[in-house]
Each structure stands twice: as C-alpha cells, then as structure tokens.
Ligand SMILES: Nc1ncnc2c1ncn2[C@@H]1O[C@H](COP(=O)(O)OP(=O)(O)OP(=O)(O)O)[C@@H](O)[C@H]1O
C-alpha cells in the first residue's frame with residue numbers, strides 16, 4: 425500500500441472530502457486545506473509530497489498558491505483542477521510549475537493515474553537521501569545544502585572518508601564550501617570530540633607561519649616573549665585544517681612534509697621534537713597540479729596531501745540546487761534578521777538559476793541576506809535584484825544578444841528561450857499544436873516530442889486540435 429503524503433486544497437468541502445476519501449481508501453495519507461493560504465500553512469507543518477488543488481479559491485487562489493509553493497518547496501508535485509480554466513489559465517499554471525491540469529468533472533481513476541505519474545516523476549527527479557542507505561548521518565551533513573547528484577556523491581564521500589584518518593585534499597573554486605566540508609569530515613570522524621583547528625596559510629605572514637603551526641620556545645626570536653604551542657599541538661588527536669595550502673612557501677612545505685612523514689614536530693627554537701597525532705585536511709582554490717608542474721608546490725607534499733582528493737562542484741555545475749539554496753537562505757535570514765520575506769517569484773528564480781555565480785554559494789548567500797534585509801516582507805521580484813543579476817535576463821530578452829561580463833550558461837539560456845517561444849506559440853494559437861508548430865517552423869510531431877521531453881504535460885482535453 426502506497427502511503428505518499430498528499431494535500432488537497434479546495435474551498436468546496438464536498439469535492440475535497442470526496443477526493444480525500446478516495447485517496448485515503450487507496451492508501452495515501454491525506455491532508456486537507458480550505459484555500460491556498462491554509463494549504464501553505466499546513467505544508468509548513470507537515471511533510472507533504474504532493475498537492476492537488478482547485479484553482480478558484482478565496483484568499484490565495486490556486487495559481488498564486490502554486491507560484492508560492494514552487495518558490496518555497498520546488499520538490500512538491502502539483503496537480504491542479506478547475507471547471508473554469510481556459511487555455512491561458514492552463515498555460516499559466518504549467519508555467520508556474522504545475523505538473524498536470526485536470527478539467528472538472530474528472531474521473532477519480534484518472535486522477536489516481538496522474539497522482540502515480542507525478543510521484544514517479546518526483547522519485548526520479550530527487551533521488552532522495554532516504555533511498556541512499558549509505559548516508560546515515562544526514563543530520564550532521566544538514567548544514568551542507570544540496571540534493572543534486574554531485575552533492576549526493578559528495579555526501580557519500582564525506583561519510584566514507586570521515587572515519588578513515590587519511591589526509592584529505594579539498595579543491596574547488598572560492599565559496600564552494602571547502603571549509604564546510606572539512607568541518608563535516610571532522611564532525612563525523614572519531615576525532616569529533618577533539619579540536620578542529622583551522623589555519624589560513626595565506627592570511628598569516630610567511631615569517632610567522634612556522635611558529636604559528638609548530639609553536640615556539642621563549643626567546644627563540646624577537647617577540648617570542650613566552651613559550652607558545654602551535655596549531656599542530658592544539659589539534660592533537662583532532663583535525664588540522666590547512667586552508668589555502670597553495671600559498672605555503674617552499675621552505676615551510678619541506679617542514680610540513682617532515683611532520684606528516686614522521687608524525688613529530690619541532691617547535692621554533694626547541695631542542696627536542698614532540699609527537700603529535702593530527703589528521704590533516706588541506707584545501708585550496710588554486711589548481712595544485714599546475715602549481716606542482718610549475719615547481720611552486722612540492723610534488724612529494726602534493727602526493728602526501730592528496731591521499732583522498734575531493735573536488736567540490738561550482739554552483740554552475742549544480743544549478744538544480746540553486747532554488748533550494750535560495751529558499752534555505754531565505755528561511756535562515758528571515759529568522760536571524762527577523763524579517764518576513766515569503767518567497768522569490770518564479771521569474772526571479774529563473775533568472776537566478778541562469779546566473780553563473782562566480783563567487784558560488786558565498787555569493788548567493790550574501791545576495792539573499794541583502795535581499796531579505798532590504799525587502800523585509802512580501803515576495804522578491806526581478807526588480808529587487810541588483811543590476812548585475814538582471815543582466816542575463818535582459819540579454820535573453822533583447823533581440824541583439826550581448827554576452828554579460830560574468831558570462832552565462834549557453835545551454836540553460838537556450839533551453840529557457842526555447843520554452844518561452846513554445847509557450848507563446850501555444851498561447852497565440854489557443855493551444856493548437858499544429859498551428860503552433862507552423863508558427864515555429866517545426867513539424868507537429870517535433871513540437872509534440874519537445875513538449876514530452878520538457879515534461880510540459882498538457883491535458884489533451886484542454887488543448888484543441890491536438
Ligand atoms: N553547500 C552549501 N550549503 C550551505 N552553505 C554553503 C554551502 N557551500 C558553501 N556554503 C556557505 O558559503 C560560504 C562559503 O563557504 P566556505 O567558506 O566553506 O567556502 P570555501 O570553499 O572555503 O571558500 P574560499 O575558497 O573562498 O575560502 C559559507 O558561509 C558557507 O556556510
């Protein structure tokens with residue numbers, strides 16, 4: 425028996441009870457809401473997977489509801505129904521992210537077929553964490569946001585390497601979460617109760633880095649007024665995070681290599697060595713292999729550090745995570761800044777999904793913080809975005825395309841462009857696929873194929889001349 429959780433939103437209690445009774449009988453767990461507003465509140469409280477909604481409802485109507493829902497929880501599959509919808513409404517619903525539209529009156533068996541298809545579609549789209557038995561410590565990885573395939577593989581990797589004690593080298597562009605991943609590895613390791621000690625090799629002046637790492641004895645150099653232990657010792661039985669390792673100078677690279685090989689260090693000015701038990705995680709946003717090839721970084725140290733190499737994807741390589749990141753940060757900053765911003769509208773989400781994010785998650789997080797503070801409440805629209813982020817949209821809209829300085833993703837821009845033109849052709853022709861295909865200079869079958877591939881699933885009954 426299937427126990428997927430479905431919410432039904434309809435102001436007409438009779439219809440709602442009828443659909444609810446049928447789906448409960450079929451084994452689904454059913455929740456009910458009397459309008460869009462009520463539905464949004466219930467979704468916050470319950471872990472709903474699918475929504476079936478009427479369009480004509482008081483307070484927040486079906487279309488508004490779907491727009492808000494998609495911004496808040498893009499993973500929830502939505503089926504809409506109405507007795508009154510025309511083609512324009514149908515196109516708007518699908519544009520807003522509805523999975524399917526049904527015309528009233530509908531047959532309950534027909535509804536169930538679409539429910540099953542919607543749930544299958546969802547399962548395919550989000551290979552959920554629960555279906556991955558190897559990810560046991562989901563809660564410890566919770567602060568790393570992502571559900572794209574790249575991130576799911578990363579979570580598996582973090583789990584596997586955490587308990588191994590091997591040296592890890594994390595590479596990735598700035599702002600991709602290298603420090604976050606290093607902390608997660610430490611938190612999941614057997615060393616979690618001991619210190620995680622970060623050292624930014626680029627931020628500490630060269631002449632101080634050695635004593636910072638290994639400590640020094642009193643009087644060993646001008647300014648060494650007292651004996652001090654170094655970060656290695658602070659991390660004893662814990663983890664030392666050597667950030668920006670690519671910036672470490674060659675003389676220190678030799679000393680670090682020695683500590684890694686011998687597991688003992690020599691504080692500056694000390695006569696004796698000290699044993700340490702430290703796990704090293706190193707990170708860099710430079711290409712260490714290039715630094716090795718150009719003899720800036722020692723090859724032997726590179727191999728010592730990269731026992732387990734982890735490369736973090738840039739945000740451009742995991743665009744499907746962008747809505748999730750935007751909404752999670754929206755929630756976070758609403759709480760911490762005491763604001764009540766509800767959502768990003770669909771258009772804004774599209775624009776931000778097409779942006780290339782040179783500063784990766786850090787840049788996205790900073791943008792959301794700024795938007796939440798300035799907006800305060802309501803929905804964030806395209807016009808709330810700083811100029812830089814609006815550039816892409818204008819480029820797509822204008823006839824003469826200009827490549828923004830930050831560049832953009834050709835594939836998703838082309839896809840977006842194509843979707844808009846197809847929807848416009850269908851709107852212009854009242855949904856007649858043959859005429860729409862002629863307008864687009866395509867064969868009718870090619871257009872139908874495209875619609876299927878894009879999952880622009882239309883209820884054939886709502887489209888004439890299909
Ligand atoms: N997957 C993610 N989920 C949630 N927050 C993230 C994620 N990735 C990065 N962040 C956030 O983005 C910011 C930058 O992350 P972090 O400092 O780990 O990046 P980094 O790769 O070390 O960058 P840099 O190379 O510039 O030091 C932090 O505020 C971090 O919390």
Ligand SMILES: [Mg+2]
Nearest residue numbers: 602603667707
């Ligand atoms: Mg960092």
